[in-house]
Amino acid sequence: MEIRFLGAHNCETASSRCAAILVDGTLALDCGGLTSGLTFEEQGRIKTVLLTHHHYDHIRDLPLLAMNLFLQEKSADVYATSDVLRAVASHLMDGELYPDFTGRPESAPTIRFNEIKPDTEAKIGDYRVMPVAVNHAIPATGYYLKAAYGRSLFYTGDTGPGLEACWPKIAPQLLIIELTAPERFTGTVPGHLTPTQLKQELVAFRRLKGYIPRVVTVHMNLLYEKEIAREASAISHEIGANIVLAKEGMRLRL
Numbered sequence: 001m002e003i004r005f006l007g008a009h010n011c012e013t014a015s016s017r018c019a020a021i022l023v024d025g026t027l028a029l030d031c032g033g034l035t036s037g038l039t040f041e042e043q044g045r046i047k048t049v050l051l052t053h054h055h056y057d058h059i060r061d062l063p064l065l066a067m068n069l070f071l072q073e074k075s076a077d078v079y080a081t082s083d084v085l086r087a088v089a090s091h092l093m094d095g096e097l098y099p100d101f102t103g104r105p106e107s108a109p110t111i112r113f114n115e116i117k118p119d120t121e122a123k124i125g126d127y128r129v130m131p132v133a134v135n136h137a138i139p140a141t142g143y144y145l146k147a148a149y150g151r152s153l154f155y156t157g158d159t160g161p162g163l164e165a166c167w168p169k170i171a172p173q174l175l176i177i178e179l180t181a182p183e184r185f186t187g188t189v190p191g192h193l194t195p196t197q198l199k200q201e202l203v204a205f206r207r208l209k210g211y212i213p214r215v216v217t218v219h220m221n222l223l224y225e226k227e228i229a230r231e232a233s234a235i236s237h238e239i240g241a242n243i244v245l246a247k248e249g250m251r252l253r254l
């Protein structure tokens, strides 16, 4: 499994992009900073987009991806829960802001919306995909992704504490987890994680599963990144975990 971190932050600047991860060149996890990190041809190879929730920093490149696929006479399937699909269809891809690529071209639309349900595994291309509900300000799901060749990851999307409820359902080799703010913001950023909260979730995982997967964090607040990195490093040592902060352009092979 080849994983490319295209967007690893919660804000866009000249050096950071919003959430977007590309798996094996064909499957995108969230669509925040997707298109500006990929060539036209690379975008043309995307077959699947999994959306965790409909906050703008996770969906915003979907119309641009759709246009680029349309121009290349290609298409993609977008998977999300009904809440997310409804919000995207009514606010982002409503035919007002930009062409509605879910109906264009009429004979074979560029974008196909597919509803998925939490805790229900679906076969999508070469992967088995299970959405797992997480705690965020709006309905949100993480994705447990298992490749046919035996590799697996869990991507949380945006989440606050309470992942302990997800752990019985998954056993990934790689955990891609949000880590938005440093320690001193604990309690003031509901729906997101700080380092001690991450530690608690990892310890709970180990208690249940007997191991801690390799951990890559995303969705960091750029302003506090150094502080988050220091605190995450301390936690790595403390609990014996391998925690790395993602960067735009980082590649990882499982």
Ligand SMILES: [Zn+2]
Residues within 6 Å of the ligand: 053, 055, 136, 158
């Ligand atoms: Zn969010």
Ligand SMILES: [Zn+2]
Residues within 6 Å of the ligand: 010, 019, 055, 057, 058, 158, 219
């Ligand atoms: Zn976000």
